[in-house]
Amino acid sequence: LAKTTQPISMDSYEGQEVNITCSHNNIATNDYITWYQQFPSQGPRFIIQGYKTKVTNEVASLFIPADRKSSTLSLPRVSLSDTAVYYCLVGEETGRRALTFGSGTRLQVQP
Amino acid sequence: EAGVVQSPRYKIIEKKQPVAFWCNPISGHNTLYWYLQNLGQGPELLIRYENEEAVDDSQLPKDRFSAERLKGVDSTLKIQPAELGDSAVYLCASSFGRGVRSYEQYFGPGTRLTVT
Numbered sequence: 001l002a003k004t005t006q007p008i009s010m011d012s013y014e015g016q017e018v019n020i021t022c023s024h025n026n027i028a029t030n031d032y033i034t035w036y037q038q039f040p041s042q043g044p045r046f047i048i049q050g051y052k053t054k055v056t057n058e059v060a061s062l063f064i065p066a067d068r069k070s071s072t073l074s075l076p077r078v079s080l081s082d083t084a085v086y087y088c089l090v091g092e093e094t095g096r097r098a099l100t101f102g103s104g105t106r107l108q109v110q111p
Numbered sequence: 112e113a114g115v116v117q118s119p120r121y122k123i124i125e126k127k128q129p130v131a132f133w134c135n136p137i138s139g140h141n142t143l144y145w146y147l148q149n150l151g152q153g154p155e156l157l158i159r160y161e162n163e164e165a166v167d168d169s170q171l172p173k174d175r176f177s178a179e180r181l182k183g184v185d186s187t188l189k190i191q192p193a194e195l196g197d198s199a200v201y202l203c204a205s206s207f208g209r210g211v212r213s214y215e216q217y218f219g220p221g222t223r224l225t226v227t
Contacts, residue, residue: 034214043115043202043218044154049211087153095213098144098167101153 002027002090009106018075020105022088025069033064033071034099036087044087044101048073075107083109113137115219117203123225129191132222136184136205142213143180145188146202148221154202160186190224198226 005023012018024033032051036044048055050062050071061074075082085104091097116135124130136143142161146154157176159167162183171178175194180186190197200223204216 032211032214034211041220043204043221044216045218046215049214085153089214091211091214093211095210098156098159099214099216101146101155103151104153 002031004088004090004102006086006088006102006105008103009108011108011110012078013110014079015077018078018082018107018109020073020075020086020088020107021070022073023070024088024090027068027090028092030093031068031090032093033062033068034089034091035060035062035071035073036089036101038085038087038104039083047086078107078109080109080111083107115203115205115217117201117219117222119222120220121223121225123227124193126195126226127192129189130193130224131187131189132201132203132224134186134188134203134219136186136203137207137217140205140207140217141183142206143186144204144206144216145178145186146204146218148200148202150199157188193224193226195226198224200224 002024034049035047038044048062052064055062063072087104089099091099144159145157148154158171158178160180178188200221202221204218206213206216
């Protein structure tokens with residue numbers, strides 16, 4: 001079971017690009033990386049998922065280097081509404097094993 | 112399309128009382144999850160259903176917690192009797208498909224339980 005490590009908290013300002021890096025040194029060959037976002041008093045929301053290289057959607061980009069021992073969630077030009085907790089999770093491709101949420105990274109965006 | 116619906120949103124009970132939470136997943140989603148979330152921590156899985164079958168309940172404290180998913184749609188999570196340490200947010204989520212698609216889960220707003 002791949003363990004993930006991410007910063008406890010990060011601060012940024014509106015308009016900046018934010019990169020949150022997650023370490024998963026013992027990721028297995030058939031593991032995928034998934035990121036969630038959680039606003040206060042709401043359930044988590046799926047943001048993005050990837051296996052290798054780069055994945056981009058309307059919300060974020062996910063960069064995964066060749067060795068896949070880490071991944072970086074990139075939020076372009078954050079706004080105050082991006083203040084949330086961001087979770088990095090690793091799960092194997094069969095989906096048989098449940099995702100394990102850690103404590104996440106608390107991102108605070110200031111004006 | 113409606114999201115995952117949970118009720119009630121808030122519940123305050125005295126210890127040793129029973130409590131039940133209800134979840135209606137997104138239509139067509141075959142997998143349903145119940146999570147517990149304590150303040151400042153990530154969600155912890157309690158039980159996962161594929162259709163009406165509980166495929167992972169290893170983290171469910173079965174001495175006081177029970178769950179059911181009749182007809183593979185709605186689900187109920189019950190605690191009896193509740194303890195002070197059960198105070199938390201109980202989240203329901205659903206997903207469609209198998210494999211990595213199951214990692215794209217849709218969460219409800221949760222039920223905040225306070226046990227006094």
